[in-house]
Amino acid sequence: MTETITPPPVEARPAPVLRGYRFELVKLLSQWRIRVLLLACWLAPAGFVAAVSLQSALPADTVFGRWMHATGWAGSLVVLDFSRSWALPLLTALVAGDVFAAEDRLGTWRHLLVAVRSPRRIFVTKALAGLTVLLLLVAGLAGSSIAGGLAAVGDRPLVGLDGHLLAPGDAAGTVLLAWACVLAPTLAFAAIGLLGSVALGRSTMGLLLPALLAFTLQLAQLLPLPVAVRLALPSHAFLAWRGLFTGPAQTGPLLIGLVVSLTWAVVATASAYHLFLRRDFTDLTYEGSGRRLLVAGALPLTALVVLTFAVVTGTTSAGGSGIERTKVEGSLATAYAHLYRMQTRELHRPDVTEAQLRATAACDKGGSRVSDEGPGNDWRCVVSWHLPGATAVGTAIYQLDVTADGRYVADGDGPKEVNGFFQVRTPTGDAPNPLWQFDGNVDLLSRVSKD
Amino acid sequence: MHESPAVRGRGLRKSFGDVVALDGVDLDVTAGQVHGLVGPNGAGKTTLLGLLLGLAVADGGELEILGTPVGRTLAVPDGVAGFVDGPGLYPSLTARQNLSALAALRGYDAGRAAAVDDALEQVGLTDVADDRIRGFSLGMRQRLGLAAALLTRPRLLVLDEPANGLDPAGKHHVHRVITGLAADGTAVVLSSHRMDDLAVLCSEVTVLATGRVVFSGPVSKLAAESGELDYRLLTSDTAAARRVALDTPGLRVPPGPARDRRPDADVLVVRGAVPAIEDLVVRLVRAEVAVRELAPVVAPLEAAFLALTGTGPTEEEDGS
Known part of the structure; x- marks a missing residue:
């Protein structure tokens, strides 16, 4: 009699997600490059903010840079503005752009597949581990810059982008919220990094894809694009956080930016997942495929831009560049009134309220032959205000440099005793006259009735 | 008494574009057998080993591994371990960390540290257990790859050129491990270009040429050919x-x-x-x-x- 020994059929058991996630995290954190990045993100911003805050010359060309003497919260926003331009795209490239390509470089895909037994779980754990490291890096940038600012200057009120003062508690909350908001576009570019890493294998292009895309979009943002196109790009949320620092907050562009960024993150991640599950892991010389990236990545994302453009155009008042004369006048008058009160306090004059001042502005762009809309450094505005008990109307002239993203720098052009350069006494020492030069932000989506 | 085969493949076919890697390959490996896979470069050995490890799926034919039919998705039953084209190891981790991570992924909790130590000892790498493998020689990596496979207590071990880069002592070590596993009932499928290794280790060999089986049977019969x-x-x-x-x-x-x-x-x-x-x-x-x-x-x-x-x-x- 013969007997057949049949081993019990055993289903393949994929490795638990938590263990796979831990392994991916260990691999990432064992790389010297990631360690250096973590160290830099957790230490460098504090040193930078503390050092710059104690200098006589401040980075006034960066939004909030001119207030680094005045409050510890401004330094973190300067780091945030610098990070959204350079640091965050590079970080997403170095972390998310390499998380899959590293296995190609080391030739470890087969080992990993045999160990984990589920390409799906490998994708999930790698994406989660990359996300975790990115969050650690962003948390480092935020925490370190805040700590450096508070240690060097202190927990003082922050001047917003419409000139109003945010109490330290409000400043803290708003600064943290601003950092949280840039996580959305960071996720979008991280997803682009995953897509490039999956589609292009060990190719350097896979690593550089998020950074290249971010810099390209950054250049595009400098152009006078229609506001609906601007809002349809995933990089818009890197700028839209500035709207949190006006009263009321410019939530429209911010919310659209967040939704667009998160949608990009989802679509790019789904494309990367789709490509990953169809990859042939027996090919050790896999160098990726530009055609796959085009079909599975670029086309869906381009379609997303077109769709977003259509939705924004159809559901909002977005039109043209979003920078119109009435918006500029309203924003400038509001900022002027808030900063006038600040100047009054610093010069120890009797306090006046914004309502009493009844500040208005009249702006013109480039003379009578140029339409009063759009970005440019040829805006010229006359601000008028009233003082209680006085019949005369005060006027001050400003030259405005308005950029395509809605930010402007107002430069006082007289009279010099009002908006000229002179030092005023502040709680933190002497500082330039707050009405001399200041930043503002035009809400690209707001509706203002034209005169 | 008949033992069910650890591997049973019938008419396996696999193509990469216009390139036919496997063309109707049959393969039978029983428990406790060391089965050699030989063939010139491009014969389809790596592709066949990849099918056994669940790294690829066949375009046609039937494949049963450890009694479980392999479907058309990337999956393989428990009890299979090994490597192709060299062991995949992470140079920034130590030998012990590499093995511990693998053990954790496989769900081993109790006695994981002891199992890792035992696997390292079996392949003679105890002294360098806490060194990053960035500095390991090819032979040491091969042995660590074998240790990684041992760690999972496989019933089917798939090895691609396991003696590659090994010095005589290392080769002897690896041979001893493989024969020991086979004696304990593990089926071993290994590819090698070293016919002397195959002669020492294998009871049966399959010779592949351009994706087809040109010989399959006992080593003694091959010698007679x-x-x-x-x-x-x-x-x-x-x-x-x-x-x-x-x-x-x-x-x-x-x-x-x-x-x-x-x-x-x-x-x-x-x-x-x-x-x-x-x-x-x-x-x-x-x-x-x-x-x-x-x-x-x-x-x-x-x-x-x-x-x-x-x-x-x-x-x-x-x-x-």
Whole structure:
């Protein structure tokens, strides 16, 4: 009699997600490059903010840079503005752009597949581990810059982008919220990094894809694009956080930016997942495929831009560049009134309220032959205000440099005793006259009735 | 008593675009057997090993691994371990960290540290357990790859060139581990270009050429496929030995000017099948010619491999 020994059929058991996630995290954190990045993100911003805050010359060309003497919260926003331009795209490239390509470089895909037994779980754990490291890096940038600012200057009120003062508690909350908001576009570019890493294998292009895309979009943002196109790009949320620092907050562009960024993150991640599950892991010389990236990545994302453009155009008042004369006048008058009160306090004059001042502005762009809309450094505005008990109307002239993203720098052009350069006494020492030069932000989506 | 096969493949086919990697391959490996997979480069060995490890799925045919049919998705039953194209290890981690991570992924909790230590000891890497493997030699990586496979207590072990880069001591170590596993009932499928390794380790071999099986069976049968072989013969009297060899039925003494220029010009090369060689030895003894050395110029397995795969030397290269 013969007997057949049949081993019990055993289903393949994929490795638990938590263990796979831990392994991916260990691999990432064992790389010297990631360690250096973590160290830099957790230490460098504090040193930078503390050092710059104690200098006589401040980075006034960066939004909030001119207030680094005045409050510890401004330094973190300067780091945030610098990070959204350079640091965050590079970080997403170095972390998310390499998380899959590293296995190609080391030739470890087969080992990993045999160990984990589920390409799906490998994708999930790698994406989660990359996300975790990115969050650690962003948390480092935020925490370190805040700590450096508070240690060097202190927990003082922050001047917003419409000139109003945010109490330290409000400043803290708003600064943290601003950092949280840039996580959305960071996720979008991280997803682009995953897509490039999956589609292009060990190719350097896979690593550089998020950074290249971010810099390209950054250049595009400098152009006078229609506001609906601007809002349809995933990089818009890197700028839209500035709207949190006006009263009321410019939530429209911010919310659209967040939704667009998160949608990009989802679509790019789904494309990367789709490509990953169809990859042939027996090919050790896999160098990726530009055609796959085009079909599975670029086309869906381009379609997303077109769709977003259509939705924004159809559901909002977005039109043209979003920078119109009435918006500029309203924003400038509001900022002027808030900063006038600040100047009054610093010069120890009797306090006046914004309502009493009844500040208005009249702006013109480039003379009578140029339409009063759009970005440019040829805006010229006359601000008028009233003082209680006085019949005369005060006027001050400003030259405005308005950029395509809605930010402007107002430069006082007289009279010099009002908006000229002179030092005023502040709680933190002497500082330039707050009405001399200041930043503002035009809400690209707001509706203002034209005169 | 019949043991169910650890691997049973029928008519396996796999193509990459226009390239046919496997073309109707059959494979049977039973528990406790060390099965060799040989073939020239591009024969389909790696593809076949990849199917066994669940790294790829066949386009056609049937494959059962450890009694479980393999479907059309990337999956393989528990109990299978191994590597192809070298072990995949992470250079920024230590040997111990590499193995611990693997054990954790496989869900081993209790006694994980002891299992890792045991696997490292089995392959002789205990002394470098806490070194980052960035500085490991190829041989050390091969042994660590084997340790990684051992850690999972496999019932089917798939190894691609496991002796690659190993020094004689390391090779001996690896051979001992493989034979020990087979003795405990583990089926081992290994590929190698070293026919001497296969002769020592394998009970059966499958020879692949251009994606097809050209031989499958016991090693002894493969050796018999070699037919006539060249043998080096060193005797006390070369001239007398040549005369005896020429008189021996079924034996030839190929002219070899190239050989005559060798430093060991006293060596005679004779060509024939095993019975003729045995007859020659008897005749030499009768003629009172002492036989100092008699060995095949090319090992029988290698000769059979070259003959079966059509990769042997041409007649011109042979000099005969």
